[in-house]
Amino acid sequence: MPPGPDRPADTLRDMPAAVDTATETPLARTRRARRIVRLLGEVHPDARIALHFDNALELLVATVLSAQCTDKKVNEVTPAVFARYRSAADYAAADRAELETLLRPTGFFRAKANSVIGIGAALTERFGGEVPRRLDELTTLPGVGRKTANVVLGHAFDTPGITVDTHVGRLARRFGLTGETDPVRVEADLAGLIERRDWTIASDRMIFHGRRFCHSRRPACGACALARLCPSFGLGPTEPDEAAKLVRGTRGDVEALR
């Protein structure tokens, strides 16, 4: 069985090789980045977007609702929203109070209702009611930044996009693939290292790894299959048994991560 969340403690039989990002050549960094993406695929073969949707409009709305909210909570709310509003025009014409009531469990519901109504209006007025397929067009929609736009491009339109959320930004820095904190710059650094065709899946895998192993406070370094490729090994406990207790979710147990 390859390394993964089902057998995390096995992964450190060999001590991690030191990664010195200060002396690493650009070519070596590119190769390491691509090895990281491949290995993350072995560790998290079930990595995929956690939001439920059937079309680009639903994904766009769900992604807007996921700001400051768990995907699990969004998935609880969206069935009623998607049943009530089926088109951009429906959102544009939504009764604000009714929509706010539906969105309330996701937090920041007034701002989110504003965005969703505004998106419906913008799609109706400027894009024939369809979700545009270009980043520069998506980011003209109210409440839609590069992160949301890349989620939609990558998962609804099969257009590679790097989604820099809190997990991707943190892991990119811990992996030494960027020194930036600004998401746009992190995205540019990752785009220069990772093959374009892998941009979407690399983001999904990094998000899963961030949720399962590489937590913001106490990463499970001693249980992490990426340790040999990670200059931040040691940030969390390195003792396998202690680290294994920090691992969240197991393969197939995607619900635990949402």
Ligand code: SF4
């Ligand atoms: S910081 Fe630790 S848990 Fe995170 S990727 Fe590096 S070795 Fe793994």
